[in-house]
Amino acid sequence: MRLGIVGGGQLARMLALAAAPLGVRCRVLEPAADACAAVAAEHIRAAYDDPAGLRRLAEGAACVTFEFENVPVASLDYLVDHAPVFPSPQALATARDRLVEKTLFNDLGISTAAFRAVDTREDLDAAVTALGLPAVLKTRTLGYDGKGQAVLRAAADADAAWAALGGVPLILEAFVPYGREVSLIAVRGLAGASVFYPLTENSHRGGILHLSLSRANDPMQAPAQEYARRLLNALEYVGVLALELFEVDGELLANEFAPRVHNSGHWTIEGAETSQFENHVRAVLGLPLGRTEATGAAAMINFIGHMPSREAVLRLPAVHLHDYAKAARPGRKLGHATLCAKDEKSLRAHLPSLLALAEGDAL
Amino acid sequence: MRLGIVGGGQLARMLALAAAPLGVRCRVLEPAADACAAVAAEHIRAAYDDPAGLRRLAEGAACVTFEFENVPVASLDYLVDHAPVFPSPQALATARDRLVEKTLFNDLGISTAAFRAVDTREDLDAAVTALGLPAVLKTRTLGYDGKGQAVLRAAADADAAWAALGGVPLILEAFVPYGREVSLIAVRGLAGASVFYPLTENSHRGGILHLSLSRANDPMQAPAQEYARRLLNALEYVGVLALELFEVDGELLANEFAPRVHNSGHWTIEGAETSQFENHVRAVLGLPLGRTEATGAAAMINFIGHMPSREAVLRLPAVHLHDYAKAARPGRKLGHATLCAKDEKSLRAHLPSLLALAEGDAL
Numbered sequence: 001m002r003l004g005i006v007g008g009g010q011l012a013r014m015l016a017l018a019a020a021p022l023g024v025r026c027r028v029l030e031p032a033a034d035a036c037a038a039v040a041a042e043h044i045r046a047a048y049d050d051p052a053g054l055r056r057l058a059e060g061a062a063c064v065t066f067e068f069e070n071v072p073v074a075s076l077d078y079l080v081d082h083a084p085v086f087p088s089p090q091a092l093a094t095a096r097d098r099l100v101e102k103t104l105f106n107d108l109g110i111s112t113a114a115f116r117a118v119d120t121r122e123d124l125d126a127a128v129t130a131l132g133l134p135a136v137l138k139t140r141t142l143g144y145d146g147k148g149q150a151v152l153r154a155a156a157d158a159d160a161a162w163a164a165l166g167g168v169p170l171i172l173e174a175f176v177p178y179g180r181e182v183s184l185i186a187v188r189g190l191a192g193a194s195v196f197y198p199l200t201e202n203s204h205r206g207g208i209l210h211l212s213l214s215r216a217n218d219p220m221q222a223p224a225q226e227y228a229r230r231l232l233n234a235l236e237y238v239g240v241l242a243l244e245l246f247e248v249d250g251e252l253l254a255n256e257f258a259p260r261v262h263n264s265g266h267w268t269i270e271g272a273e274t275s276q277f278e279n280h281v282r283a284v285l286g287l288p289l290g291r292t293e294a295t296g297a298a299a300m301i302n303f304i305g306h307m308p309s310r311e312a313v314l315r316l317p318a319v320h321l322h323d324y325a326k327a328a329r330p331g332r333k334l335g336h337a338t339l340c341a342k343d344e345k346s347l348r349a350h351l352p353s354l355l356a357l358a359e360g361d362a363l
Numbered sequence: 364m365r366l367g368i369v370g371g372g373q374l375a376r377m378l379a380l381a382a383a384p385l386g387v388r389c390r391v392l393e394p395a396a397d398a399c400a401a402v403a404a405e406h407i408r409a410a411y412d413d414p415a416g417l418r419r420l421a422e423g424a425a426c427v428t429f430e431f432e433n434v435p436v437a438s439l440d441y442l443v444d445h446a447p448v449f450p451s452p453q454a455l456a457t458a459r460d461r462l463v464e465k466t467l468f469n470d471l472g473i474s475t476a477a478f479r480a481v482d483t484r485e486d487l488d489a490a491v492t493a494l495g496l497p498a499v500l501k502t503r504t505l506g507y508d509g510k511g512q513a514v515l516r517a518a519a520d521a522d523a524a525w526a527a528l529g530g531v532p533l534i535l536e537a538f539v540p541y542g543r544e545v546s547l548i549a550v551r552g553l554a555g556a557s558v559f560y561p562l563t564e565n566s567h568r569g570g571i572l573h574l575s576l577s578r579a580n581d582p583m584q585a586p587a588q589e590y591a592r593r594l595l596n597a598l599e600y601v602g603v604l605a606l607e608l609f610e611v612d613g614e615l616l617a618n619e620f621a622p623r624v625h626n627s628g629h630w631t632i633e634g635a636e637t638s639q640f641e642n643h644v645r646a647v648l649g650l651p652l653g654r655t656e657a658t659g660a661a662a663m664i665n666f667i668g669h670m671p672s673r674e675a676v677l678r679l680p681a682v683h684l685h686d687y688a689k690a691a692r693p694g695r696k697l698g699h700a701t702l703c704a705k706d707e708k709s710l711r712a713h714l715p716s717l718l719a720l721a722e723g724d725a726l
Contacts, residue, residue: 001673017383020376020402023673023686023698039383040403273681273703288678295658310364310386315651318636323386335386340636 004057007067008035010324016040018277058082086238086284118170127172134175178246185265186228190286240280271298297347303335308357367420370430371398373687379403381640421445449601449647481533490535497538541609548628549591553649603643634661660710666698671720
């Protein structure tokens with residue numbers, strides 16, 4: 001049984017490593033020569049829209065999935081004609097456009113920050129008037145890890161924001177003075193059954209996820225699941241979906257969703273009964289879903305721009321290393337580590353050593 | 364960082380899958396075209412004693428290890444001159460010869476069944492007289508999974524046993540009326556530190572391991588560890604070693620040891636903090652060893668000769684599938700599954716469904 005994956009980065013790598021024990025081989029389509037997924041997958045080195053590459057990806061695949069949402073539309077059109085593609089191109093199209101995404105959230109009764117479409121300089125002024133300041137101007141498509149965004153704190157910031165981002169479809173969002181950011185990793189199977197992982201609490205640095213903590217028995221679990229369930233069912237979704245939420249005064253506002261396995265779910269590899277990667281593979285291939293219960297408390301920390309020494313990480317008890325074997329570059333996600341503990345107290349006791357390593361401190 | 368492995372079967376496969384997250388790539392030497400380790404390793408398709416193959420295996424490898432003990436001696440001689448080889452060829456040579464192995468056990472004060480070397484038909488008669496019957500005649504080398512053995516229940520069985528096995532160096536062992544068979548997975552690092560997994564209790568069928576149960580707080584843990592510690596230190600061992608023991612009237616008799624990761628340690632992938640595979644990789648590369656504590660109760664069942672349907676296995680809660688993606692043949696180990704539970708009671712409740720699947724029953 002073979003699974004095709006558009007993209008050959010670390011998400012494809014971890015999908016392939018999770019697929020292997022199930023007897024599922026992966027084939028990835030990735031133009032980069034040093035695709036880190038190639039450690040456990042056959043690598044088709046071609047552009048994401050290369051016809052011969054797409055043909056080889058679809059050929060004999062029980063399903064084709066992807067590790068990022070910006071798959072070229074023409075590629076998706078080709079793939080859906082030649083193999084089952086999950087999640088659906090419709091789910092990708094929704095996630096790709098912040099305006100479509102947030103409109104769907106609201107249509108489903110999922111609260112969000114107030115927002116307005118901004119296509120012209122005049123639209124921006126009208127949106128600022130309607131939403132007030134501060135507010136965040138974002139490109140509707142192709143934003144990630146904090147890129148394609150500008151914060152407007154005063155009316156005078158509008159010119160600079162427009163100069164930086166104007167010319168493509170934009171969205172202005174009211175600034176959310178949130179208490180914390182959480183994400184819910186949800187999985188829906190081919191037959192419509194859904195399972196949900198315990199909430200993850202996330203901290204960012206420079207727009208990139210820095211630290212995730214699994215949250216057993218979080219009071220926001222039920223409302224987050226209810227939001228996710230509406231979204232999964234409305235999209236007739238198949239696979240793993242990550243719903244990012246802000247908590248504001250005890251209420252959840254949906255920020256965005258990722259139609260794929262997600263960095264904030266990496267802790268599930270060791271910290272849950274079935275990892276998000278295995279469950280994505282199970283879901284898109286129509287296999288029964290695995291249990292999502294946490295096996296204890298878990299914290300995941302990203303290694304961004306530099307990897308600590310392998311020895312130093314492995315010397316820490318109960319820490320699991322994931323080195324993506326990528327060349328180091330500033331701001332690049334090179335690996336992560338997950339700390340597992342029986343309970344939150346023990347987790348908090350061991351976390352500082354791991355955090356120090358991620359900072360590049362010598363231990 | 365690269366690790367070379369002689370052999371490309373399921374043990375190499377699971378080593379490679381465990382090595383990848385550590386940023387360690389594996390290269391395997393395996394003559395079979397369908398080496399199942401190739402899913403996560405570079406495959407050198409050549410005989411185990413092919414000079415060009417051995418050269419490529421050693422080239423640039425931080426270490427070379429192996430997944431079986433019958434590596435040709437000439438190959439080991441070549442490898443030790445071109446790369447660090449762990450465990451040492453001396454450990455392999457000891458494990459390969461039942462007489463040398465059992466003699467070492469006794470020299471270290473490790474109890475075994477009584478035994479005698481048998482090189483001639485006359486030796487056999489003398490050994491039968493010395494040990495009494497029943498007894499088991501075994502080839503000193505190349506035996507595995509019950510092959511190369513004959514049970515003598517009466518003096519009249521000697522002729523048939525000699526006819527079947529005579530002509531190569533043999534050993535006669537007194538029959539052990541054991542209560543149970545247990546194994547201890549032990550790991551010794553390059554700097555000499557050792558860690559031990561909880562004991563495993565094993566059941567065989569037709570000479571092949573069928574079921575393993577992890578045993579938390581087993582009364583035999585301490586004596587088994589003491590035996591293993593003597594062996595590890597005497598051999599200046601580096602890597603994972605599996606010590607197989609019989610329990611007879613509350614005492615342990617060592618049967619044999621395997622100088623490698625072992626089928627009875629497969630439950631550690633999901634059932635222990637660090638798997639035997641990751642700890643072998645860590646040990647032979649000189650990295651710090653990981654914790655060996657069980658995370659709950661675990662049972663591992665082998666799929667021999669036929670694989671149950673993927674759907675049926677994945678439908679069972681808390682069961683982890685390992686399909687080696689090998690062609691089915693009678694008596695061939697094709698995969699295994701591990702059932703994890705909070706405690707032994709819950710494990711016993713869920714085990715029958717998994718056992719039924721392994722029998723090929725429809726569920």
